[in-house]
Amino acid sequence: MLEKDKLLLGVLRNNARMEVKDLAAVLGSSEEDVSARMKHLEEAQVICGYHTVINYEESNDEQVTALIQVNAQPEREYGYDRIASHIYKFDEVETMYLIAGSSDLLCIVKGETMQQVAQFVASKVACIAGVTGTTTTFILKTYKNSGVILEKDEDGVENRLVVSQ
């Protein structure tokens, strides 16, 4: 990857809201160049969105997150891809992986209540043709998400001297 693209991604990863003007200063190039790079990275699906890391435990929204492990029967020519597409198209599925191990697919599913999630798994996922079993694990607490520690932690609290050698 180009050095400037790497730098751009490094900065955006930590702050997707940074203005193009400031990004241009960081890259040592023009605003047009930054916009063109971002457009290119978006088209190449290197940048797939500019999302916000929300700590739902601190917001008043009730939210339940579950990890759903799915066992499935792979299909000739398609492998797991077609079955996966039947699952990941549901809005409830936030993230999905093909994995190695005791199951084949792993979905991160969000819902308002545990019941709602359980209902979704039973009525939508489990009955898809080719799905042979599911295991649901509910998240009790999120410590870290997308590289961001959500716990109140003294780590990184500024305690340097104001001026030093």
Added chain:
Amino acid sequence: MDFTKVISDKARTIKPSGIRKFFDLANQMEGVVSLGVGEPDFATPWKIREAAIYSIEKGRTFYTANRGLISLRQEISKYYQKYGVTYDPNKEITVTVGGSEGIDIAVRALLNPGEEMIILDPGYVAYEPSVLLAGGIPVRIELEEKDEFRLTPEKLKAAITPNTKVMLINYPSNPTGGFMTKEDYAKIVPIIKESGIIVISDEIYCELSYEKEFCTLASFPEIRDQIVIVNGFSKGYAMTGWRLGYVLANPIISGAMTKIHQYIIMSAPTGAQYGALEGLRSCDNEVEQMRQSYLARRNYITKAFNDMGLKTFLPQGAFYVFPCIRSTGLTSEEFCEALLNDQKVACVPGNAFGEAGEGFIRVSYAYSLEELKIAAEKIALFLKNLEAGKVKI
């Protein structure tokens, strides 16, 4: 009893650091936005901290060998091989209490009273006192902005006298961000060889090199044995508070330094050594991530100062920029004090690093981009106020 009379002449006459004075000023003030620190804003990578904690849990709380853990010395030896020079872990490497101890024992091992030692101006504040404490005579080479504060062969030649024993250089540089490439060094290598001087090379910022590749003087085989490398974990590995560094030199010089080290220190802190060992073994990615962050910040802050009309060259290393403030008509100290009083932004006057730093300020960019942005806006506002005559000097 008048205790001022019991203080030794050396301790009494040595000047306090110009940075200290500015620290006291900034420290009294509430809500200061500081660009004044000389250490990373990142906490030490967790792998390093965890390894040190584990060593303490395991009861590894005893002295190590005077030279430091052999496993750590072996890793240091491997580390420098990537820069094209090999040191024997048994005879040529000693782990010290920070780069600071390394400077001290190197100077003390080499300098006799009355002998000259060349230091670069502007340069790190501890160099001159280390010469004076050893009874030596500091000889300053005034570096210039037009050379981006590099050491040129002409300046070096002019500074060497029959009484010159040692020279201390520091690239990438604190405070200027100046950098010497392999080509730059190649021009001074014949002078070093011919004069027979010993060069102490403080390479503490070597990990923070940007577009250009870091080069150590010791990688020139013809002068390898004339070089004493001082390095450490403070900057690249974000381990300032751990106080861990090392010195590399030929067996005779290394032996002399180790003799001083064994009496004044015994051995560097054991837990810190285990932490550093883990750092060298498994933290390349963490170090690279930090380097990338500094690179982004360097680009941002250099442009910000140039846009404000304060001429600033793009430094190739360390985490400082060195803007020229002569266009304001103020001295470095006047500028920094007025900026602190007007906008509560703390920078360090360039003359704290020697007379050749007059007309400049040292700005650290070991801060998040968001913090740098706020600070830059405040400095721009200060310059406007200054121009409108609204700032008291």
